[in-house]
Amino acid sequence: MTATVAELAAGYRDGSRSPVEATEDCLAAIASLDGRVGAWQSVYADEARAAAEAAEVALTLAAGEPVGPFWGVPFALKDIVDVEGRVTTAGSAEWAGRVSPATGTVARRLLEAGGVLLGKTKTVEFAMGGWGTNQHMGTPWNPWDAEVLRTPGGSSSGSGAAVAAGMAPCAVGTDTGGSVRLPAALCGIVGLKTTEGLLPIDGIVPLSHTLDTPGPLARTVLDAALMFDAMLGTPAAEVERDWLAGDGRYGAMRAALERGLGGRRIGCLSDAERAGVDAAQLAAYDAALEVLVGLGAEVVNFDPPTSFEEMKNTRFVIVTAESYHYYGELMEDPTSKVDERVRARVLPGASITASEYIAAMVQRRIDLAEFAAAFEGFDAMVTPTTPMLPLPVDEADETNTPALFTRAGNFLALCSTTVPTGVSPAGPAGTAGGLPTSIQFMCRGGDETLSLSLAAAYESARGPMPNPPLWAGGEQ
Template identity: 35%
Template structure:
C-alpha cells in the first residue's frame, strides 16, 4: 500500500480525523506524497494539489473550531476525469478535449461532496470517452492492475484510474460513472467494492455523458459502509442511517442463463462458494431463468447496442472530422457502429426496453439478483493492445453481465468474493430493480463479510 491513510477505509480514516488523532492537512499531504511516490504514472491525469491543500486547511480549521460538517469532513477523494472540476478542462480521457475551455463550476456531485467536507485530490484515468470496459487508453496510458503478480493486467474500465487508485491504497475512495459496467467492472477486477446507483439518483450536471439513457454513477471504495456514507452525502443526508439487513431471510435469485456463459472455472467456484456461505446463514437462493437477458442480447444483435447509438449521436461531429485521427482507433470503430442504428431502430430498442423492465420487475419483485460481476478475471494488457479482434471480443465479454443491469435500469453493488485464475480478484454482483438502492445497499452491508469469506 502506498500510504496508510490512502489504504484505509473511509470509516477508519474518519474515526481518526473526527477524534483529532490526525489532522486533514497531515492526511492530505501524506496522500499526495503517496501518489507522487507510486511508480505507475498512468493512474491520475491530474493532481489537484493546490485545491486539495486549500480544502484540507479549511477542513482542519472547521474541526479545530468544533464545526465539523460530518463524518466525511477531511476525507480525500479522487474523481474520474469526466467530472467537471472548476478551473480545469475535463478531458474524458481524450486528447481532443484537452484544449477545450476550463469548467466554470464543479459538477453537481463534486460540489455536494465538497459541501460534506471531502477533499478533491485529483482526476483519474479512464477509457477514452468512457467507451470501453477494459480501461486501456493509448493517450494517457493504461494503469496496471495492482492485484496482478505475474504480468501487467488490465484495470477494467471505463473508471480504470478510480479502481486502481483505491486498490493501490492511494485514496480511500474515488468516484466513477457506469453506463455498461464502468464502476462494477474495475471494482471486481481490482478486488474492491463498487456501487452503481439507479440512474437519476444523483444529478448528472457537469458529468461528461456517454449515453444519457444509461449513464449512472457511484463510488469505488473499500467497504460497503463507505459506499453507504458517500451515497448519503450525495443525497444531502446529514448522516448515513441505512441499517444492515441480516443475511438470514434475504431472498436472492441467481440467473441460470447468459451470465455464466463462457465463465472461467475459478470465477464460478468463488461465486458459488460465496452463495454457499450465504445460504448456510439463512439466505434463500433460487435459480431461475430471466428471459429478458436473452432478449437484450437479441435486441443488440438485431438493432445494435443502445449505448453505441447514443454515443454516435453525441460524438458524430468528432467522428466525421479530423479529430477522429487523434482518437483511440478502437473507440472510433466501435462508436461508428452507431451510425447503422436508424431512428426507427432506436425507437424500437427504447420501446422493447420499457417492456423488458416491466417484465423483469414482475418476475424478480423485491428479490435481489446475484451473479458474477464479470465472467473472467482481469486479462493481461499486452495481447489486448496488440490484437484488435481480441480487444473487441474481450470487451464484449467483460461488459456482458453488468450491461444487463444498465439496460434494465438496475442498481447494484460488486463485492469481492474470492479469487480466480492467476489468483486475481472475483466480484459478486448483488443487484435490485430501479429505485431499490437502499435495499441492495442494506443487503450488501449485512452480507459483505460473508461474501468476502477469507478475504481481508
C-alpha cells in the same frame, strides 16, 4: 497506509487523525506509486493541501458538532466530471485543453460535504469501453499484478486502480454498462451502480444520457455508502445521526450484519447463464452463494425473461446512437487523434435510424415490465460481476466486453453493489493466481440501501481482503 473513509471519520471525531495528515498520506502514496500504476490524469496537490487545512480548521471550530462523515475525506474524480476552471479531458487527447465551464452537481456536493479533491483519474476515452484501456492517454496498471499489465476494468479505470492501490480512500466513477462495477471487480474493491436518474449527471461528459449513472468506488461497502450519501447531498447532521444512532441506511446495514439474511430471497444464475464463466470466477461465485445460504438467505435459480446475452442487442442501439450523437463528428474525422478502438465502437451509430432508435427505447420499456413481473418475490439477483479474471491487456478482445452481467443493471434500471469475493488460486502451468474475484447484488431501482446491506453482510462474513502487490507504501 491510506485509511478508509469510516476510519478517517472516526479518527477525526476522536482527534486521532487529521485531514491534513490524511491528505499528505494520499499525496505521498501518489508520489511514490503512481509512476508504476498510472491511475491519475492530474493531481491537485497544492489545492488539496489548502482544502485539508480548511477542513481541519472547521473541525476545530465545530467543537463536537456534527459535520458529517465525509468531512475532510480525500477523494478522486474520474476525468469526465467537470470542476470549474479545471481541464476535463474525458480521456481524449483531442480534449487535452478543454477547461470546464462549471462544476457538476455531484462534484459540488462532495466538496460541500467537506471532501478534499486530490485530482482527476484516467478513463477510457469518452467512457466507451469496459477493459480500461486508452491508446493515447495511458492505461492504468491493475495493482494486483506487479509483473504483467492487466486490464484494470473500464471505463473508470483510474478510479478503480487509485483506490485499489491505496492512493485515495474513494473515487467517483460513472456506469453506463458496468463502468463503476467492472473496475471495482477487476481491481478488487467495492463499487455501487446507482439507480438511473437518482444522481444528477450535469457536469459529467455524456456517453449515453439514457443510461449514464455516477457512483462511488471504495475499499469497503460502508465507505461506498458514506460516499453515496455525500453524492446524494444528504445533510451532514442527518448522515451523522443515521451513522451513529443506527437509523436509515446504516441501521439497515448493521441489521443485516447482526441478524443475517433470513427471509431474503436471492436469485442466482441458471445453468445456461453459467456457461462461459471462467472456472476460478465460477468457483468463487459458488462459494459466495454458500456464504449467503449460511447467512440465512434463500438462494434459488432465476432466469430473466431476456437472457443476459440477448439484452445487449437493444442496449447496443441506445448507447451507440447516443454516443454517435455526441462524438460522431469527431470520430468521422480520420485525422482526429482518438482511440481507434473507441472510434470503432462509436461509428456504427451513424447507420442507426431514428426508427431503430425509437424501437429500441420502446423495447426497453417492454423488457423492464417483463423483468419486473418475473422478479416478483425476489430481493436481489447475485451474479459474478465479470465472467473472467483480469486479463493481460494484450489478451483482451477489444471487439468484445467484460460487461456480460453488468450491462443488464443499466438496461433494466437496477441498482447494484459489487463486492470482492477474494482472490483466485494459482492455475495450471503457471497461470497467475492471486487475482480478485467478485460478485454483484442487483436490486430494484431505488433499493440501494438493500443492495448495500446485502453486500455488507456478505463482506463481513467473507472477512478481510489482502492488499494487492502494488500498494501504497511499497510493493507487498
